[in-house]
Amino acid sequence: MNFPHLFSPLKVGPYQLRHRLVMAPLTRMRAARPSLAPRPLNAEYYAQRATQGGLIIAEASPVLATGFGNPGVPGIYTEQQVDGWRSVVNAVHAKGGVIFLQLWHVGRVSHSSFQPGGALPVAPSAVPISPDLKTMTADGKVVAYETPRALLTSEIPGIVEAFRQGARNAMAAGFDGVEIHGANGYLIEQFLQSRSNLRTDQYGGGIENRSRLLREITQAAIEVWGANRVGVRLSPYGVANDSGEADPMPLYTHAIQSLNPLGLAYLHFIEPRSSGAGRAEVDHQNVPSAMVLFRPVWKGILISAGGFTGDTADAAIAAGHADAIAFGRIFISNPDLPHRLQRGFPLTPYNRATFYGGEEKGYTDYPAYDEMAPA
Numbered sequence: 001m002n003f004p005h006l007f008s009p010l011k012v013g014p015y016q017l018r019h020r021l022v023m024a025p026l027t028r029m030r031a032a033r034p035s036l037a038p039r040p041l042n043a044e045y046y047a048q049r050a051t052q053g054g055l056i057i058a059e060a061s062p063v064l065a066t067g068f069g070n071p072g073v074p075g076i077y078t079e080q081q082v083d084g085w086r087s088v089v090n091a092v093h094a095k096g097g098v099i100f101l102q103l104w105h106v107g108r109v110s111h112s113s114f115q116p117g118g119a120l121p122v123a124p125s126a127v128p129i130s131p132d133l134k135t136m137t138a139d140g141k142v143v144a145y146e147t148p149r150a151l152l153t154s155e156i157p158g159i160v161e162a163f164r165q166g167a168r169n170a171m172a173a174g175f176d177g178v179e180i181h182g183a184n185g186y187l188i189e190q191f192l193q194s195r196s197n198l199r200t201d202q203y204g205g206g207i208e209n210r211s212r213l214l215r216e217i218t219q220a221a222i223e224v225w226g227a228n229r230v231g232v233r234l235s236p237y238g239v240a241n242d243s244g245e246a247d248p249m250p251l252y253t254h255a256i257q258s259l260n261p262l263g264l265a266y267l268h269f270i271e272p273r274s275s276g277a278g279r280a281e282v283d284h285q286n287v288p289s290a291m292v293l294f295r296p297v298w299k300g301i302l303i304s305a306g307g308f309t310g311d312t313a314d315a316a317i318a319a320g321h322a323d324a325i326a327f328g329r330i331f332i333s334n335p336d337l338p339h340r341l342q343r344g345f346p347l348t349p350y351n352r353a354t355f356y357g358g359e360e361k362g363y364t365d366y367p368a369y370d371e372m373a374p375a
């Protein structure tokens with residue numbers, strides 16, 4: 001058997017996992033339209049990836065209609081969406097998988113064409129994403145990002161409440177827990193980082209204030225689920241969506257230390273070397289390792305993701321840098337990834353052209369490895 005550390009059991013919150021290979025949250029833009037509810041195709045996709053008693057973190061799902069920046073992304077704020085997710089969860093549970101839902105708000109990583117009433121996207125401050133990065137409108141035009149509208153202080157409790165309701169909805173759908181998306185330059189990270197947060201109220205300024213929204217949202221999810229079924233995802237040193245704190249160490253040390261006493265199920269990092277992997281093939285060189293830097297700060301279960309192979313995942317766990325490793329891109333093209341790594345079977349390469357949107361092609365049509373097939 002390969003990779004004995006990766007394929008050793010791990011308890012995450014109340015869940016006894018049979019191995020430490022996690023499916024990373026992966027936006028695939030294949031929800032039903034216009035309901036933005038998961039549909040049977042989505043249930044089939046997740047069930048294919050749930051066969052070996054591991055943890056799946058389902059794709060980022062906006063908790064509010066203002067939280068979208070892409071078409072065909074599933075939501076978690078209407079009854080129809082909850083019903084759709086329930087079918088996904090039931091299919092995963094039937095295969096023995098454990099599944100958390102990632103709760104999302106994109107903030108300024110949106111365009112008015114996705115916003116209710118054509119309004120501007122909301123953000124901590126009216127700071128646009130660099131014009132060097134482009135986005136796509138709802139009708140497919142490539143454009144620069146707009147300058148977002150800064151949220152009023154009085155609107156922020158509504159954002160926190162939307163995450164609380166999203167957490168409740170995830171529970172109603174039967175999920176095993178939720179992950180707060182605090183990574184990749186989306187709303188929560190926009191609040192965390194000084195380049196996107198110029199606020200002068202209690203949500204801006206020093207690191208304590210910039211971490212406040214993350215803490216309030218996490219606390220709201222804990223009040224719904226209990227701390228041991230809530231995870232948080234962060235991407236210190238990441239550069240996705242024009243993010244990046246000039247000096248990440250004090251900010252993230254503070255943010256992580258303030259999460260420590262809560263007793264969360266886990267903390268989940270995206271390694272900076274793979275920051276932006278959703279958009280392009282990246283391998284940022286000579287960047288720090290989030291797990292190595294912050295392992296000494298974080299007192300609970302640590303999951304890391306980003307450019308791992310079976311070898312590097314096993315080594316990271318053996319060295320104590322992480323407790324579990326999440327895989328993204330190669331889980332797209334290898335529905336039976338744990339089985340293949342464990343048995344040393346070859347991996348199917350992924351096709352980036354079918355990552356986002358479409359039907360079964362590049363989604364549910366990647367086969368499991370057939371040991372009997374002629375080579």
Ligand SMILES: Cc1cc2nc3c(=O)[nH]c(=O)nc-3n(C[C@H](O)[C@H](O)[C@H](O)COP(=O)(O)O)c2cc1C
Pocket residue numbers: 024025026027028059060102181183184233270274277278279305306307308326327328329330355356
């Ligand atoms: C198609 C695609 C969609 C993604 N969607 C999400 C997402 O919804 N939420 C999130 O936190 N990260 C998302 N990511 C980042 C992955 O979870 C993961 O951190 C990244 O792909 C690096 O891991 P890998 O090298 O194993 O692919 C996405 C990445 C890809 C390639």
